[in-house]
Amino acid sequence: MLFAIVLLLTIGCIAFILVREGQGGPRPNGLRGYIRTRGWGLLLLPVAMAAAVMAGGAHGLIPAELGIAVLAIVFAPRLAAKLVPYGALGLAFFGVMLAKTYRDGSTSKVQYLFVHAGPGAWGTRPVLAEAGVLFAVGLWLLLRLDVPGAGVVRALAARWLDRRRGGISAVQALLLIPVVGLAMQLLGPGNWFGIGAIDGLDAAVIDLAVATAALVLIFRSRAWAATVAAAGLLVLGAYGWLIAAFWPAVPGFEYGFSDLANSSTPTPLWTDALEGSLLLALGLWLAPRVMRHHLADPPDLELVARAQQLTRRVQTLTKTRYDVVDTAAAELRRIERDLHDGAQARLVAVGMSLQAAERLFPTSPEAALALVAEAKESSSRALAELRALVRGIYPPVLADRGLADAIRALALDAPLPVELDIDLPGEVELPVASAVYFSVAEVLANAEKHARARSVRIQLGHTPLAGGGGLAGGGGMLRAQVTDDGWGGADPAQGTGLAGVERRLVAFDGILAVNSPPGGPTIVVIEVPCALSSPKTSSC
Amino acid sequence: MRIVIAEDLFLLREGLVRLLSAHGFEIAAAVASAPELLEALVEQRPDVGIVDVRLPPTHTDDGLRAALAARARIPGLPVLVLSQYVEQLYARELLADQAGGVGYLLKDRVFNDEAFTAAIRTVAAGGTVLDPEVVGKLMTRRSRDEPVARLTPREREVLALMAEGRSNVAIAQRLFISEKAVSKHAAGIFAKLDLAPSDDDNRRVLAVLAYLGS
Numbered sequence: 001m002l003f004a005i006v007l008l009l010t011i012g013c014i015a016f017i018l019v020r021e022g023q024g025g026p027r028p029n030g031l032r033g034y035i036r037t038r039g040w041g042l043l044l045l046p047v048a049m050a051a052a053v054m055a056g057g058a059h060g061l062i063p064a065e066l067g068i069a070v071l072a073i074v075f076a077p078r079l080a081a082k083l084v085p086y087g088a089l090g091l092a093f094f095g096v097m098l099a100k101t102y103r104d105g106s107t108s109k110v111q112y113l114f115v116h117a118g119p120g121a122w123g124t125r126p127v128l129a130e131a132g133v134l135f136a137v138g139l140w141l142l143l144r145l146d147v148p149g150a151g152v153v154r155a156l157a158a159r160w161l162d163r164r165r166g167g168i169s170a171v172q173a174l175l176l177i178p179v180v181g182l183a184m185q186l187l188g189p190g191n192w193f194g195i196g197a198i199d200g201l202d203a204a205v206i207d208l209a210v211a212t213a214a215l216v217l218i219f220r221s222r223a224w225a226a227t228v229a230a231a232g233l234l235v236l237g238a239y240g241w242l243i244a245a246f247w248p249a250v251p252g253f254e255y256g257f258s259d260l261a262n263s264s265t266p267t268p269l270w271t272d273a274l275e276g277s278l279l280l281a282l283g284l285w286l287a288p289r290v291m292r293h294h295l296a297d298p299p300d301l302e303l304v305a306r307a308q309q310l311t312r313r314v315q316t317l318t319k320t321r322y323d324v325v326d327t328a329a330a331e332l333r334r335i336e337r338d339l340h341d342g343a344q345a346r347l348v349a350v351g352m353s354l355q356a357a358e359r360l361f362p363t364s365p366e367a368a369l370a371l372v373a374e375a376k377e378s379s380s381r382a383l384a385e386l387r388a389l390v391r392g393i394y395p396p397v398l399a400d401r402g403l404a405d406a407i408r409a410l411a412l413d414a415p416l417p418v419e420l421d422i423d424l425p426g427e428v429e430l431p432v433a434s435a436v437y438f439s440v441a442e443v444l445a446n447a448e449k450h451a452r453a454r455s456v457r458i459q460l461g462h463t464p465l466a467g468g469g470g471l472a473g474g475g476g477m478l479r480a481q482v483t484d485d486g487w488g489g490a491d492p493a494q495g496t497g498l499a500g501v502e503r504r505l506v507a508f509d510g511i512l513a514v515n516s517p518p519g520g521p522t523i524v525v526i527e528v529p530c531a532l533s534s535p536k537t538s539s540c
Numbered sequence: 541m542r543i544v545i546a547e548d549l550f551l552l553r554e555g556l557v558r559l560l561s562a563h564g565f566e567i568a569a570a571v572a573s574a575p576e577l578l579e580a581l582v583e584q585r586p587d588v589g590i591v592d593v594r595l596p597p598t599h600t601d602d603g604l605r606a607a608l609a610a611r612a613r614i615p616g617l618p619v620l621v622l623s624q625y626v627e628q629l630y631a632r633e634l635l636a637d638q639a640g641g642v643g644y645l646l647k648d649r650v651f652n653d654e655a656f657t658a659a660i661r662t663v664a665a666g667g668t669v670l671d672p673e674v675v676g677k678l679m680t681r682r683s684r685d686e687p688v689a690r691l692t693p694r695e696r697e698v699l700a701l702m703a704e705g706r707s708n709v710a711i712a713q714r715l716f717i718s719e720k721a722v723s724k725h726a727a728g729i730f731a732k733l734d735l736a737p738s739d740d741d742n743r744r745v746l747a748v749l750a751y752l753g754s
Contacts, residue, residue, distance in 0.1 A: 376651050383648045387625050396625050400594070400601040405629060412628040415681045 040145055041080030044069045047087035050113060054094055082147040088138030095131030099124035100204075156219065168293055172286060173218050173225040179232035180214040182279075186239070186255065227290045233283030240276020244269045324507045331393075338389050346382035350375045394434060403433040407460055407480075410441055414456070416448050421459040426532030428462075428478060432508050436480055436528060439501045439512070443482045443524045446497055451486025451522055458482050462532055475531020481523065488520035501526075541664060544586040545570040546577035546603055547622075548595050552647070556590065559650065563657050574602035581610035581617060587664045592647075593623040593630070604630055615639050618663045622647050626671045628678075632752050635668065640745040643669040643705065662705045668745050669705030678703070678751060687733050688751060695732070698725040703748040 048069035052062040072080040095112050102110040102117045102124055109118035115126035142150050184207060218225040243255055255272050353375035360368040390396065398406035404424045411418035428436070440458065447453040464476040492498035492514055502512045510528030543565050547553040550572075557570050569580040573596040581589050589610065595603040607619045620643035621634060634642045643663040649671065650656050659669040679700055691699065694715075701711045708726065712719040726744075733750045735743045 380648050380651060383624075383646075387646075391625070396594075397627050397629065401629075409627050409629040412632075413677055 039077065039081060040084060040141070041073045041077040043084045043141075044073055044080045044087065047084055047091065050091055051087065054091065054113075081145055085138050085141035085145060085147055085149075088134050088141060092131045092135035092138055095127055095134065099127045099131070102127070168222045168226045168290070170222070172289065173222040173229070175229040175233065175282065175286065176214050176218055176225045179229045179236065180210060182236055182255075183232060184210055186236070223290070223293055226286060227294070230283055230286040230290045233279045233286060237276045237279030237281075237283055240272050240279060244273035244276065320506050323503055327503060335389065335393065338385070342385040342389070343382040346378045346385070349378045350382070353378065395437065398433060398437055399430075403428045403437060404460065406433070406437050407440060407458060410437070410444065411458060414444055414448065416453060417455045418444070419455065419457040421457070421461075423461045424532065425462065426534055428530060428532060432478065432510075432528055432530045435504045435508055435510065436478060436526060439504055439526050440480050440482060442497055442501050443526075446490060447482065447484035447486055447522065451484055451488065451490065451516075451520065453484035453486030453520075453522075456482060456484045465529075476529070478528045478530050478532075480526040482526075483521060483523050486520050486522060487518070488516040488522050489518045490514055490516035490522050490524070498524075541588065541660075542566045542568045542584070542586045543660070544568050544577070544580045544584055544589045546572070546574075546580070546589065546595060546606070547592045548572045548599075552592075556650070559653060560590075560657075560660075563653065565657075565660070573597060574606040577603065578606045578610055581607070581619075582613055585614065585617070588618045588620055588660050590620045590622060590660070593621055601630070604633070608633065611637060611639070616641050616666065618666070619643070620645065620660060620663045620669070622650070626674050628674055628752060631670055631674050632749075635745065635749045635752060638742075638745060638749060640666040640668055640742060642745075644674065645669065645671045646673060659705055662707075666742075666745075667705055668703065668748050670703045670748065672704055675700045675703045690732050691729060695725050695729050698722060699729055699747060699751050702726070702729075702744050703751060 045066065048065040049062065052065040055061055069080070072083065091113075098110045098112050099117065101107050110116055110124075110127060112127045113130055115130050117124045117127045139153065142153060214225075217228065240255060255275065353371045357368040357371035357375070360371065395406055395409075397409045401409075404422050407422060408420060411420050427433075440460075444456060444458070447456050459481040460479070462476055462478050490498065492502055492512060498512065498514060504510075505512055505526060505528060508528045508530070510526065513525040513527075514522070516522040516524075541564075543560060545553060545556050545560070545567060547556060547570075553570055553572065557567050561567060568584045568586050571577050571580050575597075577589070577591060577595065580586075589607060591603045591607045593601050593604045595606070604621060607621060611617050611619060615637065616639040618641035619634070621630070622645055623630075624647055626644060626646055631644050634644055641663055643659055645656075645659060649659070662669050679696070688696075697715060698711055701714060706714065708719050708722045712722045715722070729747055730737075730743050733747055735746050735750075737743075
């Protein structure tokens with residue numbers, strides 16, 4: 001009955017949480033909104049219930065624990081949510097302890113949440129399985145809710161994933177766990193000193209120490225874990241065969257799933273042989289791989305680092321390529337719209353005015369002349385719009401003179417005084433020059449429009465890179481710094497201007513750094529890796 | 541008046557030739573590239589060279605460079621530079637030798653043939669004609685240099701119109717003031733910019749240059 005309540009509570013809470021997860025936006029009123037704000041903390045109810053039941057459920061423990069859980073959920077929902085993973089992990093640990101007491105023979109019957117171990121049941125397996133499920137759920141919640149401890153688990157996992165070198169796979173190293181388990185079963189403290197001679201806490205401490213050592217070995221060195229596992233598999237497998245062949249001359253303890261110690265007949269011998277064969281097979285499979293690994297040259301760390309670098313690079317490039325294509329497409333759409341609504345429309349107007357003028361000439365030449373004047377005016381406007389459009393696509397002065405002069409022209413056109421400090425001994429290739437030009441133009445416009453600066457200083461320079469470059473550029477670093485004396489408070493995360501600049505630069509592995517405390521001054525630094533070509537020579 | 545035309549687009553070159561011939565100018569040469577232009581300017585020594593900024597061989601600012609090279613050899617050779625766009629940077633480079641006889645206009649100013657031919661004559665006479673778009677940017681800009689900042693708003697207006705190559709008469713008409721008043725403003729401008737008395741045309745060029753450099 002109590003377990004049914006735990007089960008129903010769990011299912012109910014998970015259902016509510018799923019409803020909450022699926023919905024965004026403001027929280028609804030009433031009960032549903034209340035449940036949504038409590039969220040994961042609600043799971044504390046079934047956890048507390050289960051814990052109380054496990055502890056015996058006597059002397060009003062269940063109402064007390066449930067009461068505390070409800071109080072936590074109502075008054076400290078965050079704390080309640082954080083307690084849930086620990087509770088689940090604790091219950092899982094408790095399950096393992098229960099299984100152990102049953103196996104030690106301390107109790108004849110064990111009830112663990114929804115399953116039990118006892119005569120007629122499948123031994124402790126259901127209990128261990130349930131504990132395993134709870135452990136997995138607890139671990140998942142630990143990571144999902146990001147409670148203290150999640151960082152350690154993540155770091156361990158990352159370290160584990162990071163150690164994928166040396167040709168030994170995770171699974172191969174993990175074979176150490178069953179090997180150690182079997183070894184402890186055969187050679188564990190219970191067998192050294194006689195069953196019952198050493199037990200309880202002492203045995204648990206020894207088991208725990210060995211298990212910890214095995215885990216540390218697995219995480220520290222996958223290769224050595226696999227080596228020990230291979231040796232263990234071969235020895236233990238051979239030992240299985242020895243038991244099968246020479247029992248009882250060879251002392252027969254518990255060996256895997258067979259238990260000769262408590263059996264007077266040799267009937268389970270074939271299971272020993274089967275288990276021994278399996279272990280031998282695994283050992284024979286693993287041993288050559290481990291030996292090959294140890295005999296092979298040590299992994300070329302530089303090559304590994306390079307591969308990782310390349311992987312990261314490919315990820316960056318994939319992302320920026322999408323951005324660039326996206327930006328380019330948007331730009332083309334804008335140009336198309338500008339042409340369509342601007343110059344094209346004006347040329348249509350020119351044609352219509354001329355057509356009307358042609359018809360009017362014989363009858364009223366003055367009206368016709370007025371129309372021709374109008375056509376001239378329209379064509380002038382069309383040209384002005386085309387000029388503005390071309391400037392936005394690719395400033396002619398940049399095409400004519402390169403980056404340094406384009407920045408000089410930009411400074412001259414600015415409505416506020418701009419001090420220039422340009423030192424470019426060569427030419428920047430056009431795509432990079434264009435990106436830097438438009439970035440500086442945007443920053444300059446911001447200084448004037450948003451920061452209300454009274455003066456601006458633009459520094460433009462190039463540092464040849466010592467010792468060769470990385471994957472990009474290779475020829476040095478182009479650096480533009482724009483300093484203004486305005487209000488400050490610029491933030492690339494706010495507004496589209498600086499974010500657009502950043503997107504433009506990222507395509508060339510460039511960066512944008514903004515230092516703009518409230519009250520100013522604002523310093524914007526643009527850096528793009530690139531090489532300089534020799535200065536353009538005059539054609540005349 | 542003899543003119544050399546440099547324009548690489550056939551349609552525009554022929555259009556200019558036709559327009560200027562119709563107004564009684566003599567076309568000494570009509571060329572399509574920067575090296576040809578330099579040769580024509582130096583050999584023909586026209587009264588005015590009308591030059592497109594963007595010319596072969598590199599299709600960047602070859603025309604401008606050729607015009608500057610010709611003026612380096614023949615100081616004060618009048619040059620009217622046409623372009624699809626105007627840059628203060630180029631205007632400053634053209635005026636830098638302080639010799640006058642420089643024009644810098646958008647190509648669409650050709651539509652107004654009276655103003656255009658007037659500009660050609662001003663340049664031929666040693667004056668300075670800057671496109672209203674260049675001058676307009678100067679007007680919106682906060683002055684950073686002392687002398688120009690000292691000008692009154694009215695004087696700045698007069699200076700802007702001077703930069704566009706307008707005569708005192710034209711400026712007077714434009715601003716609805718008397719010609720005498722314009723002369724007074726001009727004198728005020730020259731004084732504030734510390735331009736020593738010399739011939740009026742040269743002082744105008746220097747005043748415009750100071751304005752550009754401010």
